[in-house]
Every structure is written in C-alpha cells, then in structure tokens.
Amino acid sequence: MEQDEGQRVDVKGMSRQELAAFLGQLGAPPYRAVQVMHWLYRRRCDDFQSMTDLPLELRQSLAQRATAEFPRVLECQRSQRTGTVKLLLGLTDGEAVECVLLPYQYGWSICVSSQVGCALGCTFCASGLGGWKRNLTTGELMGQVLAAARYLDEAGRGERIGHVVVMGMGEPLFNLESVLAFLQLAHDEEGLGIGYRHMTISTAGVVPGIYRLAAEGLPITLAVSLHAANDSLRSQLMPINRRFPLDQLLRACRFYIEKTGSRITFEYLLLHGVNDRPEDAEALATLVRGLKCHINLIPANPVPETGLRRSSPAEVRRFQNILAGRGCSVTVRRQLGAEIDAACGQLRRRFLAGGGEGEK
Ligand code: SAH
Numbered sequence: 001m002e003q004d005e006g007q008r009v010d011v012k013g014m015s016r017q018e019l020a021a022f023l024g025q026l027g028a029p030p031y032r033a034v035q036v037m038h039w040l041y042r043r044r045c046d047d048f049q050s051m052t053d054l055p056l057e058l059r060q061s062l063a064q065r066a067t068a069e070f071p072r073v074l075e076c077q078r079s080q081r082t083g084t085v086k087l088l089l090g091l092t093d094g095e096a097v098e099c100v101l102l103p104y105q106y107g108w109s110i111c112v113s114s115q116v117g118c119a120l121g122c123t124f125c126a127s128g129l130g131g132w133k134r135n136l137t138t139g140e141l142m143g144q145v146l147a148a149a150r151y152l153d154e155a156g157r158g159e160r161i162g163h164v165v166v167m168g169m170g171e172p173l174f175n176l177e178s179v180l181a182f183l184q185l186a187h188d189e190e191g192l193g194i195g196y197r198h199m200t201i202s203t204a205g206v207v208p209g210i211y212r213l214a215a216e217g218l219p220i221t222l223a224v225s226l227h228a229a230n231d232s233l234r235s236q237l238m239p240i241n242r243r244f245p246l247d248q249l250l251r252a253c254r255f256y257i258e259k260t261g262s263r264i265t266f267e268y269l270l271l272h273g274v275n276d277r278p279e280d281a282e283a284l285a286t287l288v289r290g291l292k293c294h295i296n297l298i299p300a301n302p303v304p305e306t307g308l309r310r311s312s313p314a315e316v317r318r319f320q321n322i323l324a325g326r327g328c329s330v331t332v333r334r335q336l337g338a339e340i341d342a343a344c345g346q347l348r349r350r351f352l353a354g355g356g357e358g359e360k
Contacts, residue, residue, distance in 0.1 A: 008067045012040055012146060013139030013178075015185055026061045028054075036062075037190045044150040046070045070147040071097075071140070082334075089147055091116070091140060095133060098168055099144040101152070101161075108152065109163035112144045114179055115170025120204050122238045124227075124269060126303045127169040135175040141166075141182035145192065164194055167202035167223065173209025180213075183220065196220050202267065207244040210252040214259040222256055223265040223296070224249070228275050229283035237275070246287070254291065263292040269300045270311035270319060281319045285326035295323060295330040 011019060020033040035053055039045045046069050048054075048062040071089035074096055078085050085101040097113040118125070119132035145161060152158045164186050166172040172179045183199050186192040202223040203209060213222065228234035234241040241249075253264050266288060270276045288295070297320055300310040311319070316332055323330040 008065060010137065010139035011036065011062075011066050011068050012046070012070075012142050013137055013181065013185070015181065016188055016190055022066070023058075026058060026065065028058050032058065034190050036068075037188075040068055040146065041191050044070070044146055044153060046146070069143075070150060071143045073147060073151055076151070085148075085151070087144075087148055087151060089144060091136075091143075097136065097140070097144065099148055100168065101148055104163070107160040107162040109165060110145055110148055110161050111165045111167050112141060113168030113170055114141065114166050114172040114175045118170050119174070120171055120238065120240050122204065122225075122227075122240075124237060124271060124300055124303065124306050124308050126305070129303075129305055132170075135178060136170070138178045138181040138185070141178060142185060145186070161192070162194060163198045163200075164192075165200045165202070167200065171204055171206060172201050173203045173206035173213065176209050176212055180216065183218075197262070200265070204238055204240050205244050205249045206240070207248050207252045210249075210256055214252075214256045217259060219260055219262045221262055221265060222253075222260075223267055224253060225267045225269075226284070226287075227267070227269045227271075229280060229287045233275060237271075250287065250291075253293075257292050263294055266293055266295045267298060268295055269298045270316055271300050272309040272311045272315065274308065276311040276315045276319055278318065278322055281322035282326070285323055285328055288328065289326075293329070295328050296333050297330065298333045 009022060011022065014022065016033050016037065019036060020030040023032045023036070024030065032054065036051065039051045045051065048059045048066070048068065051059055054062075069092075071091055073087050074090045075088040076085065083103040087099050087101070088096050089099065090096050095116045097116060099113060100111040102109045102111065113136065115135050116133035117130050118127040121128040145164065149158070149161055164183065166179055166183075179201065183196070186194050186199065187196060196218045200221040200223050201213065202225060204225050210222065213220070225238070226234075227237050229246075231241060231245050234246060257264055268284065284295070297316060299316055300308060302308070302310060320330055320332060
C-alpha cells in the first residue's frame with residue numbers, strides 16, 4: 001500500500017478489496033469500504049470527518065492513519081473557444097502534473113499523466129525536456145480524476161467524466177502496474193464505473209509493456225505514437241525506437257489486436273518538412289497494411305524549445321487523402337488545446353520556470 005511522508009496510507013488508490021482489508025485492520029466490517037468509496041467517487045469528498053454515515057470512532061482512526069486528500073489545483077487554463085480545461089495539480093512532495101479535460105458530446109474525457117517528467121526524450125515533446133522524476137502512484141493517478149471532477153462540480157460543469165485517456169506526461173507502460181490498478185478502480189462500479197472500451201493507454205512503443213498489457217485481455221484501447229514509418233527517422237524523433245524498432249513494435253501491436261479484439265490507434269504527429277511528405281504517407285499506409293487499426297493525425301503543437309513546426313492545413317489534408325486513398329481509416333485530431341499550452345508538459349514547464357499564471 002502507498003504511504004505519504006507522514007506514513008498515512010492513501011485510500012484513494014485502493015481497490016475495493018484493499019480498502020475493505022485496510023478498514024478491517026481498523027475494526028470495521030467490509031461494507032464500510034463501499035461507503036467510503038461513495039464519499040470519494042460520488043461526492044468527491046476527501047475529508048474523513050465529513051463522512052457522516054461512518055461511526056465517529058472510525059472517522060477518527062481514518063483521519064489518524066490515512067489520507068484521501070485530492071491534489072490541489074495550482075493553475076487552470078480554459079479555452080473559451082473549445083471548452084477544454086487544463087489543470088496543473090500539486091502533489092504532496094511538491095511536484096506537479098498536468099491533466100486535461102476535453103468536452104465531448106456526452107460529457108468529459110480526461111487525459112491524465114502517468115509520470116512526473118518523462119525519460120523518453122522525444123524531440124518534439126515538452127515533457128521530456130526536464131527529464132524523468134518519478135512514477136505516479138495509483139492514488140495520484142486517481143487523484144487527477146477526482147480533483148478534476150471536483151473542479152467541474154465547482155464550476156457548475158459537473159457532467160460525467162466518461163472517458164479516461166492515459167496520454168499526459170510520461171510513459172504509462174513504464175508505470176504499468178499503477179496504471180492498471182488505476183484503470184481497474186476506474187472501472188469498478190463503486191469507483192468511476194467507466195467501461196474499459198472508454199479507456200485508452202498511449203505508448204511511445206514499449207514492446208514488453210504491450211505484451212504485458214495484452215496478457216490482461218482487457219478491451220482497453222491502445223494508442224501507439226508512431227510519428228514515422230521508417231526506423232531511421234523514427235529513431236531520430238523518438239530515441240526509444242533504437243531499443244524497440246518498428247518490426248518488433250508492429251509485431252507486438254498485431255499480438256495486442258489478436259489478444260484483446262480491439263483495434264489499435266496509431267498516433268502520427270505531422271511535422272512540417274520532417275515526416276509529412278507524400279512518400280511518408282505511402283510508407284505509413286504500407287507499414288500498417290492489414291492491421292485492424294485507426295490512424296490519428298495530429299498537427300503538432302509547437303514547442304518553442306524544439307524548433308519544429310506543424311504542417312500546414314493543406315499538407316495535413318494531402319497526407320490524410322493519401323492514407324484514405326490507400327484504404328486506411330484516418331482522422332485528424334481536433335485541435336482542442338493548442339492555445340492553452342496543451343502540448344504535453346508545456347504548462348508544467350512554464351509553471352516551473354516561474355511563468356505566467358491564472359486563467360486564459
Ligand atoms: N509516452 C506516451 C504518452 C504521452 S505523450 C506516448 O508517447 O504515447 C502523448 C501524445 O502526445 C503522444 O502521441 C505524443 O507523441 C504527443 N505529443 C508530444 N508532443 C507533442 C506536441 N508538441 N504536439 C502534439 N502532440 C505531441
């Protein structure tokens with residue numbers, strides 16, 4: 001179980017069974033676990049003293065031995081145009097992570113971070129610029145959803161969060177155990193009650209992690225950040241490709257599709273003059289031929305430090321048309337966050353540098 005510096009156990013990352021066992025240690029019967037979960041996940045209450053249907057004695061021992069505290073909102077950016085909300089959340093050790101709320105037709109989709117910083121050093125990404133700090137705990141993964149849900153309640157926008165996407169800062173497959181425990185808790189009907197088909201894990205291509213995830217047999221959507229269809233360019237853009245080159249990666253993807261029955265989403269960032277030529281589109285179509293997959297084209301969010309530029313709308317359209325002409329299922333990602341530092345890691349980076357604050 002996860003403990004904070006004061007040796008208090010974090011209950012928000014606990015599965016129903018773990019919570020029941022912990023409450024058992026405090027002398028409470030198992031059904032109390034569901035009551036505590038309702039306070040956390042339905043009423044977004046993180047203060048044990050306010051959990052009024054628990055006996056006073058239990059509330060007191062919980063307050064002494066445990067914490068449920070949601071991370072604090074350090075900064076918030078809202079896009080007036082698209083409704084996207086980006087939150088910077090403070091963790092107990094002084095670190096900060098980002099999560100993004102994206103509106104969709106029937107509620108919200110939340111994009112959470114899996115690590116503080118990132119070890120991968122992809123050349124186009126802001127998260128890797130400051131290196132890797134640590135993995136997030138299950139409680140910190142769930143804390144992002146709970147803090148965001150509370151934020152929405154307070155803003156009068158408390159529609160349901162119906163999708164969870166692990167596509168924020170960090171590489172989720174390098175923190176798979178906590179990410180899986182988090183998604184299982186998100187799936188629990190006493191937790192967030194979200195179906196696995198409404199969950200996505202995005203990876204830069206950590207091949208052993210893909211096999212481990214496939215072994216769970218859950219219909220979680222796997223998104224693979226491809227960004228190039230040949231090894232030399234991909235290794236330049238994403239150093240992890242040197243460890244797990246494309247043939248290994250595609251073999252793992254094929255296995256994942258067979259094992260889970262779900263299709264894979266390939267993310268392809270479009271960088272002007274780097275990977276957006278017609279021959280790049282042809283190579284991509286050839287690479288994924290015969291795979292049950294969808295291609296998501298992402299006009300890159302500019303990160304000033306990288307010097308890379310996004311493709312023009314005409315270049316994006318040309319790329320998309322070539323893929324569609326080759327029979328690929330392909331869409332262009334909606335630009336929901338560009339004007340609010342929504343490129344991975346940008347808000348945290350600006351915050352750490354002591355940059356601007358407040359709402360946009
Ligand atoms: N490590 C995982 C998840 C985090 S990155 C992965 O690589 O998939 C989430 C997504 O944001 C990835 O597809 C990543 O390539 C993309 N991304 C990173 N920098 C970006 C930028 N500047 N503009 C648009 N997308 C970016």
